[in-house]
Amino acid sequence: MAAAAWIARRPVLWVGAAFLALTLNMDALAPHLGFLFPPGTRLVYSRASFPELVAAHALLTGAASLVAITLGIAAALFATRPMGRAYAGTLDRLGALAQTFPPVAVLALAVPSLGYGALPTAFALVLYGVLPVMGAGMAGLRSVPAPVLEAADGSGFSPAGRLWRIELPLAAPILFAGIRTSVTIGIGTATIGSTVGALTLGSPIIDGLSGGNPAYVLQGTVLVALFAVTVDLALAEVQRALTRRAR
């Protein structure tokens, strides 16, 4: 009973299960969906299997997110240390400015220098992913009350010790909210990468749109949506644990 209640309180488990089941069985399921579409529509996507598409999509967003998170945290740390405080305003404004730039425009601008495929997509993902992490990191670090910092300094923490033991644990819940936003946006944005030739769950969507095949569009869309929701819910669980621990 208790186990059932525990599972019921964690939607990530059943949304995740649905995502996994659909990914593995889409090719078997697709031939039975003919009644949804105009007669003659090809139902089974043939360029790559869905497990392959999911793996490529996960690899692309995962790698880009890792880079984005690393850069974002580094920028937030820099902007809140004595040496970088002078640049904090510039970074804030740069973040706001970059966010107004549409992802498609970034892709279009990246192609001439980086070529087609995964590379320009990864570049755009990193660019977009850095900003929420940097913003949340700065907000989190600035949220640590001044008396706490004064007491930490007065107690004799080294700057690194203060950062590691006091500032980062207290900033963690806010920082992690930014990481969650960044990763979730990345999963959605990666689909656009298929317009410049990256293999992602966006491939069936783009191919479906250009080839007039609504079955491909539906399959890709459902899986991308489930993927994003699963990851978002999983990160929400981590965030909840962090908030509980950071009190």
Add this chain to the structure above:
Amino acid sequence: MIRFEAVSKRFGAVSAVDEVTLDVPRGTLCALVGTSGSGKSTLLRLANRLLEADAGRILVDGTDIATLPPVELRRRMGYVIQSVGLFPHWTVARNVATVPTLLGWPAARIRDRVAELLDLVGLPAESHAHRYPDELSGGQQQRVGVARALAGDPEVLLMDEPFGAVDPPTRRGLQDSLRDIQRRTGTTILLVTHDVEEAIRLGGTFAVLHQGRLLQTGTPAQVLAHPASEEVARFFGGPLLGLNRLKALCVGDRADFTAPPPAVDGAPIAAGATLEEALARMVAEGRAQLPVRRSPDGQPGVLTLADLVRP
């Protein structure tokens, strides 16, 4: 133990500390008093190098602190601030253990020390060690702050209005235990307060600051009897300065113990009580004299209204 030599600190156009020379001998308590903005907190923060002096030097145990690594210096000095600044993600026990942990004490010694200190500040470890700061009242948080500052056996304790958020009875209790701790451990204490009564209660000497300048130092009785300037007199109550003087002197200083004691009615007052208390009793009981008992030898004496106003 801690010596300021012509120390100055400016913030832009504001001269927060202006050529202050002050010596706090080992094992004594010095109360920094003065109106708000007179530079008390700044002077304290210069002592543990949270701020760097513009001019002059500060010696701790004979060593110029500018030559010491700030982190090591601070671990030797307890620091208590009015806003406490407990680490909100750590339990009370872990907060108190901060400096011993930084100093690398063995776990068992830290555990014993934490329990000892929590008892000392009146927060029994069994019921408080595992709470988080947000589960404590303001006064309890200040007590944890004091325990945290004392945990590393510091030679010097810097306290910036440490009992501001505590209700008066608790504050008196904390002041008494601070005095006990100080007598027992021989810690040198530099304490900021704007509460005259607190400064008197804690004993030690006064250092009166005004607009960054040190106006006068001395025992409460000296300073209150002979304020060096208009500002000092104003700070200690202006027209009511005389009442503060009564707080700084005790019955034993003025009572007459020469035999034979005259027969005086009423319960005897302790020789250690303040003259303020004696005056209050005279007013309440409608008498101009009180019997006195000196504490160790039980010697009887008498205190008259005229003794109170004697210069």
